[in-house]
Amino acid sequence: MSENIEKGRILKISILRFNPQLKGDKPKMVTYELEEAPGMTIFIALNEIREKFDSSLQFDFVCRAGICGSCGMIINGQPDLACRALTSKYPSGEITLMPLPAFELIGDLSVNTGKFMRAMSERIGSWIHDQAMDEIDLTRLEEKMEPGLADKIYELERCVECGCCISACGTKRMREEFLGAAGFMRIARFHMDPRDKRTDDDIYEIIGDDDGIFGCMSLLGCEDYCPKDLPHQTQIAYLRRKMVNLR
Numbered sequence: 536m537s538e539n540i541e542k543g544r545i546l547k548i549s550i551l552r553f554n555p556q557l558k559g560d561k562p563k564m565v566t567y568e569l570e571e572a573p574g575m576t577i578f579i580a581l582n583e584i585r586e587k588f589d590s591s592l593q594f595d596f597v598c599r600a601g602i603c604g605s606c607g608m609i610i611n612g613q614p615d616l617a618c619r620a621l622t623s624k625y626p627s628g629e630i631t632l633m634p635l636p637a638f639e640l641i642g643d644l645s646v647n648t649g650k651f652m653r654a655m656s657e658r659i660g661s662w663i664h665d666q667a668m669d670e671i672d673l674t675r676l677e678e679k680m681e682p683g684l685a686d687k688i689y690e691l692e693r694c695v696e697c698g699c700c701i702s703a704c705g706t707k708r709m710r711e712e713f714l715g716a717a718g719f720m721r722i723a724r725f726h727m728d729p730r731d732k733r734t735d736d737d738i739y740e741i742i743g744d745d746d747g748i749f750g751c752m753s754l755l756g757c758e759d760y761c762p763k764d765l766p767h768q769t770q771i772a773y774l775r776r777k778m779v780n781l782r
């Protein structure tokens with residue numbers, strides 16, 4: 536048996552390297568070879584590359600557990616979370632990593648999803664709109680909610696704002712101002728919450744145009760690549776049906 540097979544296979548990881556802050560820098564693919572370890576994730580491999588080959592390699596992570604949403608990137612052509620993606624998923628051992636498109640590039644694999652998500656949250660008013668709740672009254676009890684409805688809201692609350700759905704969406708590439716699936720999931724979440732007093736007409740004001748729900752061409756990359764398996768198809772169809780009646 537060769538030494539390589541005894542120790543684990545050799546991975547070839549090609550990364551799009553580019554630092555827009557560095558004058559004269561140009562995008563280039565750089566390939567690193569490293570030995571695969573049991574249970575190795577792309578995140579672990581990137582740390583090893585940074586330690587062994589190039590300390591300037593940029594990529595984001597916080598939780599390493601698929602919770603914070605900061606490690607989204609394009610892995611062999613598909614958006615995914617680097618901390619969840621096992622290298623063993625790629626039988627050839629050749630792995631290509633690129634930053635998520637549709638977001639401002641910070642450098643290498645690091646993109647500014649926070650800026651996008653903040654703007655999206657402000658655009659849709661990502662909080663419960665109820666004047667009565669704005670008044671500070673510590674004795675006021677929240678209305679009871681059916682457990683089934685609470686579960687449905689919770690399902691949409693699981694979004695980790697990773698941006699994979701935005702990067703997987705062809706419409707977003709064509710329409711810069713397109714709200715995108717993360718925004719639709721968020722508006723659906725507030726729309727089904729009885730504590731939010733916004734009417735259908737109020738929602739129409741936010742998403743009733745081609746940068747909103749009518750721009751969605753049902754390409755469903757969002758459904759395919761959401762690492763949290765949010766019900767994009769169902770919720771987008773529901774919102775569209777509701778909004779089309781108000782047109």
Ligand code: SF4
Nearest residue numbers: 694695697698700761
């Ligand atoms: Fe990520 Fe899914 Fe949220 Fe989109 S909806 S940002 S893919 S968790």
Ligand code: F3S
Nearest residue numbers: 704751752755756757
């Ligand atoms: Fe884009 Fe999802 Fe619609 S991928 S076009 S938001 S169905």
Ligand code: FES
Nearest residue numbers: 599601604606618
């Ligand atoms: Fe938090 Fe990957 S590091 S989701």
